[in-house]
Amino acid sequence: MLSKFEGIVLRAKDYGESHQIVLVFTEHLGKFTVMARGSKKAKSRFRAVTEPFTQAQFVCFAGSGMPTLSQADILKSRHILRSDLLLTAYGAYWLELIDKLIAEKEPNPVVYRFLDLALDLLEKRTDPDILTRIFELKMLKIAGYQPVLHHCTHCHSSSPLVAFSVRQGGLLCAKCVSTDPEAIPVTKATARILPILQMVELKRLGEVTVKPETKEQLEGVICLFMDEYLSHQWKARHILKQLQSAMSTS
Structure with a gap:
């Protein structure tokens, strides 16, 4: 089942060699944990969206385990804060x-x-x-x-x-x-x-x-x-x- 929500990244923790577990604070779901597979790879489309302060529209696939990030569209990157x-x-x-x-x-x-x-x-x-x-x-x-x-x-x-x-x-x-x-x-x-x-x-x-x-x-x-x-x-x-x-x- 797919779920879509807006949220702000609070933190991301490395999982294995190339994945991250991302904690997102959402407007209507509260704190929500997702798996961003391959996000640590240099060419990953999720690399930028797992940075703290980033605000995005997230789409996740929820199965029997932890929801997996399927898509993310950045709304505010807030790169000025991180710089x-x-x-x-x-x-x-x-x-x-x-x-x-x-x-x-x-x-x-x-x-x-x-x-x-x-x-x-x-x-x-x-x-x-x-x-x-x-x-x-x-x-x-x-x-x-x-x-x-x-x-x-x-x-x-x-x-x-x-x-x-x-x-x-x-x-x-x-x-x-x-x-x-x-x-x-x-x-x-x-x-x-x-x-x-x-x-x-x-x-x-x-x-x-x-x-x-x-x-x-x-x-x-x-x-x-x-x-x-x-x-x-x-x-x-x-x-x-x-x-x-x-x-x-x-």
Whole structure:
């Protein structure tokens, strides 16, 4: 039986000397694994379509085993992402988030369209740090661990928010900061931007200008929250940080 679907390649794993097992994130089928026979050969018609970030229309033959790729028409190659080492690292982290937080064959058209637009913006060199924070917050919501960022997580007041509590799951006002001795002080800019990043629609995202020190604090609190509540090791994030560190000292 033949099946046709649109999807974005998350990763491909070598299988034997010339084949690959390709994990595709689809709009209506969720994560879907296919066998791309002969895709490692230099003249294979599937060679380009198995690259991460590639978006295509796939046609597969489904028999008793793993579906086999029969045809693929590239919609977006996203070669710009793969030609820039740093952009590749950002994108790889996003794909890792999708891979680990979306279950196999669990349809999620909203996240699919979100990933599609985010990759387009990354390719256009929209601030990758801000895009990554938006992506992380989006995936935290999908995973069921959305931090409280619009009011004090302890008393629910809208008083000025001055600290972030990983333990209590969000921002704290000045009156409640003493309820968590380990709460992380945040600047007014961080407290203002966090809820915006949580709610902003990518298609409405305009020009982004955030100070480096604010970006660093945004990253710090969100990553601490993720590491506390999500039981995953983020290999791609670690590689991204190593690459950023190397580039900043070169």
